[in-house]
Amino acid sequence: MQPDQKIMLDILEKQRQQQRQIDRVLKIVLPITAFLLCVICANFNWQSTLGTFFVLVIAFYAVGIKQMNVYLWLAIIAAYCLIDIYLSYGTIHLSALGRQMGTMLTFTGILGFGRPYIDQWFFKSNMHK
Numbered sequence: 581m582q583p584d585q586k587i588m589l590d591i592l593e594k595q596r597q598q599q600r601q602i603d604r605v606l607k608i609v610l611p612i613t614a615f616l617l618c619v620i621c622a623n624f625n626w627q628s629t630l631g632t633f634f635v636l637v638i639a640f641y642a643v644g645i646k647q648m649n650v651y652l653w654l655a656i657i658a659a660y661c662l663i664d665i666y667l668s669y670g671t672i673h674l675s676a677l678g679r680q681m682g683t684m685l686t687f688t689g690i691l692g693f694g695r696p697y698i699d700q701w702f703f704k705s706n707m708h709k
């Protein structure tokens with residue numbers, strides 16, 4: 581093995597270890613964030629609160645830890661919100677739709693698009709130690 585290859589493999593291994601550290605932190609933080617958001621943006625029934633919590637936890641895990649396609653999960657969340665609003669109110673209530681869909685899409689998008697920047701920031705901050 582060439583010395584350059586060894587250096588590159590060491591750097592990649594260190595990066596994988598740091599990503600696992602970030603994943604461990606996110607596995608604790610994301611369900612707590614999902615709970616707080618579901619209390620804020622769910623409709624006024626327990627079914628909506630529970631469903632919103634599960635959808636947010638799964639979406640956060642998918643885009644934040646598994647780094648799946650963010651646009652797919654934004655579409656799934658939009659569909660969930662439309663169904664939840666319809667089942668909660670019997671019609672599409674625009675203020676509730678804006679509150680729920682806007683909050684869920686915003687936070688999922690921030691997490692999904694921000695994860696590479698979090699990894700990069702964490703890697704750079706630990707390279708100087």
